[in-house]
Each structure stands twice: as C-alpha cells, then as structure tokens.
Amino acid sequence: MAETYDFLFKFLVIGSAGTGKSCLLHQFIENKFKQDSNHTIGVEFGSRVVTVGGKTVKLQIWDTAGQERFRSVTRSYYRGAAGALLVYDITSRETYNSLAAWLTDARTLASPNIVVILCGNKKDLDPEREVTFLEASRFAQENELMFLETSALTGENVEEAFLKCARTILNKIDSGELDPERTGSGVQCGDASLRQLRQPRSAQAVAPQPCGC
Amino acid sequence: MELAECAQAARARVPRPEDFDYAAYEEFFSLYLVIFTKRAIKWAKLLKGGGGIRRSVTVGLRPRWTKSLDTTTNCFKGESSPSLEEAIRTDLNRTFPDNVRFRKTAEPCVGYCQGMNYIAGYLILITKSEEESFWLLDALVGRILPNYYSPAMLGLKTDQEVLAELVRMKLPAVAALMDDGHGVLWTLLVSGWFNCLFMDILPVETVLRIWDCLFNEGSKIIFRVALTLIKQHQAFILEASSVPDICDKFKQITKGDFVTECHTFMQNCKIFSEPGSLSMTTITRLPENSRAALLAQG
Numbered sequence: 001m002a003e004t005y006d007f008l009f010k011f012l013v014i015g016s017a018g019t020g021k022s023c024l025l026h027q028f029i030e031n032k033f034k035q036d037s038n039h040t041i042g043v044e045f046g047s048r049v050v051t052v053g054g055k056t057v058k059l060q061i062w063d064t065a066g067q068e069r070f071r072s073v074t075r076s077y078y079r080g081a082a083g084a085l086l087v088y089d090i091t092s093r094e095t096y097n098s099l100a101a102w103l104t105d106a107r108t109l110a111s112p113n114i115v116v117i118l119c120g121n122k123k124d125l126d127p128e129r130e131v132t133f134l135e136a137s138r139f140a141q142e143n144e145l146m147f148l149e150t151s152a153l154t155g156e157n158v159e160e161a162f163l164k165c166a167r168t169i170l171n172k173i174d175s176g177e178l179d180p181e182r183t184g185s186g187v188q189c190g191d192a193s194l195r196q197l198r199q200p201r202s203a204q205a206v207a208p209q210p211c212g213c
Numbered sequence: 214m215e216l217a218e219c220a221q222a223a224r225a226r227v228p229r230p231e232d233f234d235y236a237a238y239e240e241f242f243s244l245y246l247v248i249f250t251k252r253a254i255k256w257a258k259l260l261k262g263g264g265g266i267r268r269s270v271t272v273g274l275r276p277r278w279t280k281s282l283d284t285t286t287n288c289f290k291g292e293s294s295p296s297l298e299e300a301i302r303t304d305l306n307r308t309f310p311d312n313v314r315f316r317k318t319a320e321p322c323v324g325y326c327q328g329m330n331y332i333a334g335y336l337i338l339i340t341k342s343e344e345e346s347f348w349l350l351d352a353l354v355g356r357i358l359p360n361y362y363s364p365a366m367l368g369l370k371t372d373q374e375v376l377a378e379l380v381r382m383k384l385p386a387v388a389a390l391m392d393d394g395h396g397v398l399w400t401l402l403v404s405g406w407f408n409c410l411f412m413d414i415l416p417v418e419t420v421l422r423i424w425d426c427l428f429n430e431g432s433k434i435i436f437r438v439a440l441t442l443i444k445q446h447q448a449f450i451l452e453a454s455s456v457p458d459i460c461d462k463f464k465q466i467t468k469g470d471f472v473t474e475c476h477t478f479m480q481n482c483k484i485f486s487e488p489g490s491l492s493m494t495t496i497t498r499l500p501e502n503s504r505a506a507l508l509a510q511g
Contacts (some may be wrong), residue, residue: 015329018303038413039304039327042404045457060457067300069364073400094299132318 005058005190006181009169010080011162012110014102015087016095017066020121023152024087028162033153040065043077048177052166058190059162071105078109082178082186083116083165088136090120090149091128096136103143111184115172116145117165119202123151241473245418248476304330310337326362328408329354335412339421349428353410358432361407369407373399376439387443387450390459398456402463406439414467419475426479441478442466 013021017039026034045062062081064074084106088095099118106114118140120131133149140147146164151156162198172178173187180187304327332353354361360368361466377399379387391398405413410427411420415438426434443450446466453459472478 017300039330041328041408043401045460047457065327069326069366072365073370073404076400 005156007055007170007173007190008058008060008188009082009166010186011059012078012081012084012106013061013063013087014074014106015066015099015119016086016089016092016102017068018154019066019087019089019092019095021066021085021087021094022063024085024119024121024150024158024161024173025061027152027155027158028061031155033155039067040069042070042073048088048162050163050166052163053170055170056190057166057170059166061162075105075109078106080184080186081106082169083112084110084114085119085161085165086116086145087119087121088131090131090136091122091125093130095132096139099139100143103145111186113172113178114186115165115168117161118145118147119157119161120147120149121152123149123156124153219284245476251331301325301330326364326366329362329414331409335420352428357427369404370400372407372435373403376403376436379436379440380443383440384444384447387447390453398459401456401460403439407435410435411438411467416473416475419472419478422479442472445471 013025013093014115015021020185022040022044023034023037025030025044025046026037029048040063043062043064045060047058049058053183062077064070065076086099086102086106088099092097105118106116118136120136136149137147139145146168148157148164150160150161152158169178169187173180178185178187180189247494311320329350333346333350336349337343340349342347358368360371377388377391380391384438411504414420415423423434423438446462449466450459450462453462
C-alpha cells in the first residue's frame, strides 16, 4: 500500500555516544522503550507518518552513531536535512559540553536554516542530573534552538520533540521562509501538496505576462 | 562429545525469542554437527602439521586461531585516558545486551572504536581466554585489518570504496542503482559489515566460518562474503526505488536460509567462485586508488 502524505521531512538525530538517540527514535516509532539497545554503527533510520497542523507529514529519521570517530562517516548523511534532534544526557556533563560541536556540524553540513530541537534526554534519572534545565535552556536560547527535556524510558516529551520540530518546519514552509521545492531543503512534497503548490503557479502562467515592448 | 558440548554451550547462551523455531534449529544442527565433526578432525590434522589451509574451524579448535598469529606483535603502549575509559564504559552494557554472559563482562582495553566491542566480546566467548582474545584482537587491528579502527578509520573507508569498485566491475546493475544520485550510500549499507566483521549481522555460525577464513587467509574474505550476498540477491536489490528501500533490502539479504546454511554458504563454491575471480592484484591495487580518492576528499 502506497503511503500518501503532504510532505516528507528528513530528520537527523545527533549527539554524543550513549545519550539515547536510538532509544528516542525507537520510542517515537514503536511507542516503547528499547531495553537491550546496541550502540549504533554508522547510520540507521526509521520513519513515521504524523499529522501536524492538518497536514500529513512523513518523517524520515536518520539515527547516527555518536562516537567521535564515526563522525566522519555520519557527516555524509547530514546533507539536506530539514530538522534535527540534538541530544545530550542530563546526567552527563560531557555530552552537554560537546553540543556546540554537534550544532556546528549540523548547521555547516545540513543547512544553516536547519530546525534544531535540543533534547535533554534521560529526564527520568533526575537524581543523577549534572546539567540543570535552566543552564540548557539558556544554551538553547543563545543558539536559537527549541528545547525540551525528554525521557526515552517513560516516553515523556518524545513525541512532542519530533512534532514540535515538524511543526516549526511546516510554519517555515507556510511563511515562505523555506522553499520545499529547492533541492537540499530536506523537504519533499507528497502528491497532495504538489497539487496545491502547482495550481497557483499554473494559474500565474496562464495570466497574460507584461510585455516588454 | 567435547565438541558437541562446546557447540551446544556456545549456543545455549543466547536466550531464545518467543517465536524461535526450535524444529528448524534442531534440523539444522542435526545435519551440521556431522559436517562440524568431520571438519574438527581435518583441522586437528592440519594444525598438527602446521598447515595454513582454510575450510571450517570447529568451535573446539577455534581457540587455536592464535596459532596463526605471529608470536609477539607490538605491545600497546599503556596510555590510559579518562575519555577512552568513558567511551568503553558507555558501551559495556550495550555489547551483546541480550547475551547473559555479557551482562557483566569487561573487554580488553586497547584504543577503542565501537565495533571492536563486538569482536572482542565474541573472541572471549569463543576462546574463553582474555589473553588469547587480546592477541587475536591485536592481530586483527594491527595486521589483518590495519586502520579499520583507528581514529580516521581510513582502512575501513578504503575497503568500502574497494567493495564499491568491485561491485562496479562485477555487478554493474547494482552499482548503477547506488551511483544514481546516492554517492555516499555504500557506507550506510556496509559499514556494519566491515566494522563488526558480520558479527550481529549474519547468523553466528556463519560468522564463525567467515572468521576462520579471516584469521587464516586475511581480509579478502570480507569482500567475497559481501559480493556473494549482493550477487545472490541482485534482482531483489534492484527492485528498490529509494534510499530507505535500498537500506531495507541490504538488511534483509543478511537473513534467511541462504546465510543460515553456513556450510553451503561457505562450501558450495558460493563464497569462493560466485563473485567471480577476485585476484589479490585487484584487491591490492584498488585500495591505492580508493585511498588517494578518500584523501583528496579530506
């Protein structure tokens, strides 16, 4: 059965090793916590169709390996991503400290306009917290990121993180800030939206063009 | 008797999923144990004579992979660093998480790259000796697969390019599908194959047969296995119409009877003749070109 959707967004999940990137993805797609999770080698991905603001959007999510030396491999997949979940572990300052490097990678390699949501994962491990909510939200503000604390274990805010990111991209499309037909936008139009987008254009083409003479 | 026990024990460690097909499993092993025992006798003879031929090494003899090693290779300079330890610790609970033996096991500490944990882990399961595992890992990292696990992973990247080149030569239709606007796809599809040496990708018994060859004749076997998998499923792969599709197909071709029947997979000339001739000149010449191209990319 062919899936119908208005848009397809390419998403990335990035961040240091062991922050729970694959578990976030698993929770979002399967609605449960991945108990025995392997570390990711290279890149994996999953997809899910969601409804946001009355539009059907297929999220194609690329889950990347977090270990430093895999970065040279995973970087190749950043190109043309519309959105990203930038993940750190609230119980590990080290993963928080490397956020800036990940963000630079995303903005240089994917697109300067990539919509990024910062996710402080493992919210359920609050007693072991090393990074405060306030500190991270300040970082998010300074770097123009959205921010949520999530728990791949309980599922808290996981759905919200993906949807928030998707909603922001849709808003950008609506406002004309993001042109879905530009290559590398990270957005592809499904059948339905293609019709919507093309109609006004063909109408324009029929209208008499001002003549130079 | 000892062999059968070893084999059973090695397998008994993985808890069975609910849908595990016990009947098929029994059927497979009742046939395979016969082959297994014959191989054991052959290998015992070969190793006594110091010969260096491949075929299958049985579980009982696999600890003697070490025989193929140089006696003393370079020792690791004992630099310990907190970040290295942290990286290893992160993966400790994520190495064969479903295998009871691994719930609390540490791995030998060398410069650490994800993927090595799987290899080291399985070496320990097989050899039951940390020291032997260490030297086998040392042989892999230092001699058999140079630069696979180094920070730049240039060896692994080069070999992926080599595989891409071999596919271009031998299976041009598949190569055309990949090159069709998806320039970076090969890493996505096969980095797990190279990085984990098929561990956790192909069935365990098949992996062990591949490793037998790997330790005895070197890395060429990885290309042969990869090419055999791709060639066997060429028509299936060519049905793919998108990147996710291709990825999914490459996952599926590592499952099923074709790879489970390890003896047929290895023995029935599939591995050794199916991909066509794979001369060492080709294999050694290609990396030079690929490496140059990779270095040029930066």
